[in-house]
Structure formats: structure tokens, C-alpha cells
Amino acid sequence: MTTSEFNKCVDLYSDGLYRFIYKSIRDEDKAMDIVQDTFEKIWLHVDEVDFSKAKGYIFTTGYRTMIDQIRVDKRFGDWEEVKEYDHVSHKEYSDVKTIVNKALAKLNEKQRSIILLRDYEGYSYEEIAQIMDMSLSQVKVSIFRIRQSLKEYIGKLENVI
Amino acid sequence: MIHQENIEIYILDFYEGRLRDHEIEALMKFLVLHPEWKKVFDEFEMITLEEDSSAVLSDDFRNHLKKQAHQPHDISEKRIQELLIGELEQTLSQQDQELLLLLLSGDRNIQSQRELYKKTILVPDYSMVYPNKQLLKKGRHPIYKIPAFKYSAVAATFLLLLISYNIFKEPTIPALNVAMEHRNMISGSEISSSGNTPIKASQETEPFRYAPTNQSLAPVLPPNQSGDDQREALPSDYLYSSLKGSTLVEGIKPSINLPETNGKIYIRREHPMSAAEKSQLRKYLVPQKKAISPGTSDLRMEPQNLPKPELEPQNPMTTFNQPPLLIQLKSKGFGQQVIAKINADAGLDIIEEDSRKFNFRNALIAISRFVQDRRGILRHTERESSEEIAIRLGNLEIGQAFSK
Numbered sequence: 001m002t003t004s005e006f007n008k009c010v011d012l013y014s015d016g017l018y019r020f021i022y023k024s025i026r027d028e029d030k031a032m033d034i035v036q037d038t039f040e041k042i043w044l045h046v047d048e049v050d051f052s053k054a055k056g057y058i059f060t061t062g063y064r065t066m067i068d069q070i071r072v073d074k075r076f077g078d079w080e081e082v083k084e085y086d087h088v089s090h091k092e093y094s095d096v097k098t099i100v101n102k103a104l105a106k107l108n109e110k111q112r113s114i115i116l117l118r119d120y121e122g123y124s125y126e127e128i129a130q131i132m133d134m135s136l137s138q139v140k141v142s143i144f145r146i147r148q149s150l151k152e153y154i155g156k157l158e159n160v161i
Numbered sequence: 162m163i164h165q166e167n168i169e170i171y172i173l174d175f176y177e178g179r180l181r182d183h184e185i186e187a188l189m190k191f192l193v194l195h196p197e198w199k200k201v202f203d204e205f206e207m208i209t210l211e212e213d214s215s216a217v218l219s220d221d222f223r224n225h226l227k228k229q230a231h232q233p234h235d236i237s238e239k240r241i242q243e244l245l246i247g248e249l250e251q252t253l254s255q256q257d258q259e260l261l262l263l264l265l266s267g268d269r270n271i272q273s274q275r276e277l278y279k280k281t282i283l284v285p286d287y288s289m290v291y292p293n294k295q296l297l298k299k300g301r302h303p304i305y306k307i308p309a310f311k312y313s314a315v316a317a318t319f320l321l322l323l324i325s326y327n328i329f330k331e332p333t334i335p336a337l338n339v340a341m342e343h344r345n346m347i348s349g350s351e352i353s354s355s356g357n358t359p360i361k362a363s364q365e366t367e368p369f370r371y372a373p374t375n376q377s378l379a380p381v382l383p384p385n386q387s388g389d390d391q392r393e394a395l396p397s398d399y400l401y402s403s404l405k406g407s408t409l410v411e412g413i414k415p416s417i418n419l420p421e422t423n424g425k426i427y428i429r430r431e432h433p434m435s436a437a438e439k440s441q442l443r444k445y446l447v448p449q450k451k452a453i454s455p456g457t458s459d460l461r462m463e464p465q466n467l468p469k470p471e472l473e474p475q476n477p478m479t480t481f482n483q484p485p486l487l488i489q490l491k492s493k494g495f496g497q498q499v500i501a502k503i504n505a506d507a508g509l510d511i512i513e514e515d516s517r518k519f520n521f522r523n524a525l526i527a528i529s530r531f532v533q534d535r536r537g538i539l540r541h542t543e544r545e546s547s548e549e550i551a552i553r554l555g556n557l558e559i560g561q562a563f564s565k
Binding site for chain 2: 011019022097150
């Protein structure tokens with residue numbers, strides 16, 4: 001990948017990666033750092049990366065960087081869990097989008113990443129499996145359960161509203 | 162033959178008109194011989210029930226009872242969920258799609274579940290974009306964009322502004338200029354002033370002749386040669402190993418964080434320092450730490466402490482006239498700090514870092530900006546385009562070197 005192709009990757013994929021990371025960890029600063037670290041890592045191996053496969057490489061690197069960051073933060077005990085939803089009353093659920101976001105926050109990190117890759121980036125099961133280092137069947141089962149879980153959550157809240 | 166066990170059947174058949182003539186004749190003979198059955202025969206009436214028009218099923222219930230021609234009757238709840246999710250994931254076969262349509266056509270519960278599943282699809286918020294995209298790019302003339310400074314970065318910036326103020330408040334920067342003069346005399350190469358006009362380095366034998374970079378700010382002053390500073394000098398290879406010609410040496414990676422430096426600032430966060438090197442650095446840092454803030458003198462390296470550089474004539478670093486600086490950034494309230502050394506070649510080494518929460522990126526940007534401003538090379542304005550910056554920086558060879 002040339003420098004110009006690298007820069008093109010920045011244009012094409014940095015926003016998507018940022019959304020993916022931010023939605024996964026819900027920390028703006030950390031998400032920015034992870035995106036930056038990701039592209040820095042990519043740059044170090046820029047000669048080895050084929051431009052046509054750069055997106056997958058970027059998201060794989062981004063996901064693993066995020067996991068590393070989460071592990072480090074958890075080890076040091078300062079990972080800020082998503083607590084903002086714990087005290088939110090149903091009155092604040094103004095629309096479906098909000099409800100879905102709440103439901104998303106209920107998922108664990110891995111589940112969240114899977115569904116974000118699927119819905120946000122439109123990755124296939126095979127690509128998700130590759131990015132997240134899972135088997136194809138694991139991805140399928142996960143998506144099945146995540147959809148069910150989201151549906152249950154949304155259904156319950158809609159009934160309340 | 163008619164007898165006691167089948168007489169009722171004959172009687173019923175008679176009334177329903179299903180007996181033939183000889184059977185009717187036999188039945189009449191039997192009734193004559195058995196008067197008790199004659200009485201039953203005479204009293205039998207063909208009772209018919211009239212339709213009760215009030216007892217009808219509702220259409221809904223009737224429809225509910227109806228079955229489609231090929232409707233499966235053994236679909237489990239799990240299978241229905243699979244079909245609904247499969248539809249969402251677009252993984253259904255043609256057969257499964259038809260099956261799902263059949264199920265949906267007759268079951269409101271499944272229809273409502275389908276609607277709920279549709280709502281589980283996450284829609285990206287495209288208004289959410291990575292704010293510092295330009296900072297990630299590589300190239301010769303990246304566009305400078307000031308990021309949103311937060312928290313620790315604000316503290317770092319404030320500290321740097323304070324340092325800048327103290328430095329420029331004084332009429333001279335003797336240590337810096339003397340240091341560079343020292344280098345120039347050693348290398349004998351050309352140097353450029355802050356006005357980008359090349360001047361010939363002094364060939365005089367006097368060791369520390371002052372060569373001001375800015376006449377208005379830096380009048381000629383004798384160097385400090387008192388020798389009262391006993392700090393140890395950094396090893397020369399540490400100071401100047403960061404650049405060799407136009408190639409980055411091992412262990413150093415160009416920073417993508419600092420585009421406003423036109424690629425000239427780099428970070429050596431992962432520099433594998435040897436034990437001896439660390440030891441020397443610690444010795445060096447001790448007096449610096451004690452007096453790091455707020456005085457400007459705390460940031461200088463006295464000329465006698467400067468290592469002797471071994472500059473190559475073709476080394477683009479020779480166009481710069483900045484001695485090393487040591488800068489300590491502290492994040493207020495967290496006790497985290499970054500100690501960075503800005504080298505003569507504008508390279509930036511992170512010497513100590515206790516900054517897990519420290520906004521490292523912003524801190525470095527602040528440092529680099531500070532350095533650039535001091536040199537008068539780059540004073541960014543938001544109105545300045547990347548092309549304008551490129552033109553203004555066009556004669557900076559070191560920028561070209563790093564961009565390769």
C-alpha cells in the first residue's frame with residue numbers, strides 16, 4: 001500500500017472505525033486513541049498491506065487494539081463501565097433508536113462488536129469471524145442470540161412505553 | 162330373517178325407505194307375531210333436528226381453524242425465530258422464505274415479532290466522524306488541524322505557554338544560540354537563520370561565539386562558561402542518533418500525531434534504551450526535575466553540557482538551530498507526567514512517561530507547536546491552507562527527509 005493509498009484508507013475507513021470503537025467502548029477519548037493507534041500500526045506495516053484488503057486489516061487491528069486497551073484498563077481497574085443506563089428511567093426512552101442504544105449497551109463487549117461490525121459495516125459472517133478470531137458457527141450463533149436479546153429488550157420497553 | 166336383535170334396524174330402514182318389497186312383507190309378518198314391537202313400530206317417528214342459526218362460529222375463529230394447503234404443523238418456536246432472524250440477515254433459502262411468508266400470513270404474533278426484529282438493525286450515526294482524520298494521514302505536507310484539547314492537554318498547554326512566555330520575555334536565549342554556534346563550528350556547515358536565509362557558520366576559533374537567530378530577540382551575549390552546572394551531558398549518540406541522513410533509524414517511528422511539524426517531530430516511545438543509557442538519562446534528569454518549572458532557565462541546557470555532535474555535512478539537521486530542551490508536562494490532579502526531550506534536530510524523545518490517562522496525543526502536539534513557534538518556522542493560522550503552509554515550509558529540507 002502506498003502512502004496515498006494509506007491516506008485514502010484514512011478517508012474511507014477512519015470514520016467507520018471510530019464509530020465502531022466508540023459504540024463499543026463509549027469513551028470518546030479512548031476511541032480516538034485507539035483509532036490513532038490502529039492507523040499507526042497499519043503504517044508500520046504499510047508495505048505488507050494490500051490496499052484491496054485494507055479495510056479488513058484496519059478493522060481487525062482496530063478491534064484487537066481495542067481489546068488490548070480494555071484488558072489493560074480492566075487490569076488497572078479504571079475501565080468506566082457504561083453506567084449511564086443504570087439510572088435511566090423509561091421516560092427517557094424517546095424513540096426506537098434510543099431504545100436500541102440502550103439495548104446495545106446491555107450486550108457484552110464481544111457481542112456489541114459483532115453486531116456493530118454486522119450492521120454498521122455490513123461485514124459478512126466470514127469476515128466477522130476473521131476479524132474477531134472466531135469460528136463461523138460461533139459468529140452465527142452469536143448473531144442469532146444478539147438479535148433475540150435485542151428483540152426481547154426492545155419488546156419489553158415498547159410494552160412499557 | 163328378522164328377529165329380536167335386528168328388528169330395530171328393519172324398523173329404521175322401513176322409515177327411511179330402504180327396504181325392498183319382500184323385506185317389508187317379512188317385517189309386517191313379524192309385527193303381527195310380535196305385538197310388543199308393533200307398538201314400537203307404530204309410535205316411531207322420523208324425528209329431524211332443525212338448524213340453530215344462532216350457534217355459528219365467528220369468521221375469525223373459523224379462519225383460525227383453517228389450514229393452508231401446505232402449512233406445516235410442526236414448526237417450533239425456535240425455528241420461527243431462526244426464520245425471522247434469517248430474513249433479517251438475508252440468509253434464508255427460497256424454501257424458507259416461502260415458509261416464513263406462510264407463517265406470517267396467518268399469525269399476528271409472528272408478524273409482531275418480525276417488526277421487533279426489524280428494529281434490532283443498528284443504523285450508523287453518520288454524523289459521528291473521527292475528528293482528527295487529517296492527523297492520521299502521512300505525507301509531505303499534512304494539513305494542520307488543532308484538535309480539541311481536553312483536561313490534561315489544557316494543563317500541558319498552559320504550562321507550555323507559561324514556559325514560552327518566560328523564554329521570550331528575556332531578551333536573549335544565550336544557551337540555545339551558543340549551543341548551535343558550537344555545533345556549527347564543529348560541523349563547519351551552513352546554517353539557516355529563522356528568516357530562512359542561509360548564513361555561513363563562523364570559522365573562528367573562539368569556541369562559543371553567539372550567532373543570533375533573531376536579531377530583535379537575541380542580541381549577542383557571551384556564553385555561560387562558569388562551569389557551575391555539574392549535570393551530566395547526554396551521550397551524543399542518544400541525542401543525535403535519531404536521524405541519519407534522510408532515513409529514520411531503528412526504534413524510531415515518525416509520529417502521525419504531529420502534522421503541524423511537517424513531519425519533523427517524531428516520537429521515540431518504544432525506544433529500546435539500554436541500561437547504561439537509562440542510567441545516564443536518570444542522572445541527567447535529576448537536576449532538571451527539581452527546577453523544571455516555572456523558570457525558563459530550567460529548560461535550558463548550558464553550552465558546556467551539550468554533547469559534541471557529529472554532524473554530517475549533508476545532514477539536513479544542520480539547517481536547524483535548536484538545542485535540546487527538556488519539558489515536563491503534568492496532568493493536573495492525576496499526578497501523571499510526561500518528560501519529553503526535544504532534540505536539536507527537532508526530534509522528540511519521551512524520556513519518562515507516566516501517562517496512562519494522560520492525553521498523550523494532545524500533549525505532544527502542544528510540545529511540537531511550542532517548538533515550532535520558538536523557531537518561528539510555523540505559526541499556524543486556521544486560515545492558512547495546506548498549500549500555503551507547504552510554500553512557507555518549502556525550504557525545510559528536514560521535512561522532505563521525513564516525508565520519504
